[in-house]
Amino acid sequence: MYxxxxxxxxxRLHAATLLALWLVWLLAGQxxxxxxxxxxxxxxxxxxxxxxxxxxxxLLRRLRWLLLAILFTFALAxxxxxxxxxxxxxxxxxxxxxxxxxxxxxxxxxAAVAVLLDRMTxxxxxxxxxxxxxxxxxxxxxxxxxxxxxxxxxxxIDHQVPGRSWRSWLEDxxxxxxxxxxxxxxxxxxxxxxxxxxxxxxxxxx
Numbered sequence: 648m649y650x651x652x653x654x655x656x657x658x659r660l661h662a663a664t665l666l667a668l669w670l671v672w673l674l675a676g677q678x679x680x681x682x683x684x685x686x687x688x689x690x691x692x693x694x695x696x697x698x699x700x701x702x703x704x705x706l707l708r709r710l711r712w713l714l715l716a717i718l719f720t721f722a723l724a725x726x727x728x729x730x731x732x733x734x735x736x737x738x739x740x741x742x743x744x745x746x747x748x749x750x751x752x753x754x755x756x757x758a759a760v761a762v763l764l765d766r767m768t769x770x771x772x773x774x775x776x777x778x779x780x781x782x783x784x785x786x787x788x789x790x791x792x793x794x795x796x797x798x799x800x801x802x803x804i805d806h807q808v809p810g811r812s813w814r815s816w817l818e819d820x821x822x823x824x825x826x827x828x829x830x831x832x833x834x835x836x837x838x839x840x841x842x843x844x845x846x847x848x849x850x851x852x853x
Contacts, residue, residue: 660841661778662771667845675687675849687755688751698762710754718746728741773795777795782834
């Protein structure tokens with residue numbers, strides 16, 4: 648059978664709902680204990696490699712020094728059994744395990760961020776943030792709204808202009824950058840049901 652124009656379109660979740668589900672997933676990774684934490688990290692990294700490999704690897708390159716700092720700090724500062732027993736000091740086994748756990752959590756968070764930024768346009772992300780901040784309002788983001796200012800700051804960070812002060816990013820009308828914003832429709836009944844189910848799932852997970 649061929650689809651016709653008279654057939655109803657499949658319900659589409661609001662961008663704010665998708666963003667809220669992403670936040671729930673991120674929170675689930677923070678409250679999960681072992682071994683669920685390792686499963687959460689593995690799923691996040693797998694999704695990033697499948698859906699947003701290049702942004703994810705680029706983000707990991709930016710985090711490489713932080714990951715190394717975590718490795719050395721935990722390995723050398725955590726008391727426990729020495730990795731090389733014959734040495735008077737050095738990395739401990741417990742420190743290395745703690746470092747790997749912290750590094751996997753950070754990598755999983757980076758994977759989730761990479762998927763979000765790759766799959767959601769700046770215009771849609773700005774509209775989603777505004778709707779989450781003002782779920783009951785029918786207004787669209789104004790020049791002084793939190794969502795629009797945040798999007799402008801993120802754009803200016805990625806496109807730094809020499810000689811500009813960061814304070815000028817927050818001034819109304821100071822930037823020549825035109826930041827697009829997706830129309831912020833109110834949340835539908837389906838969105839409210841999905842959000843309620845996500846909150847219950849997070850509560851059960853925690």
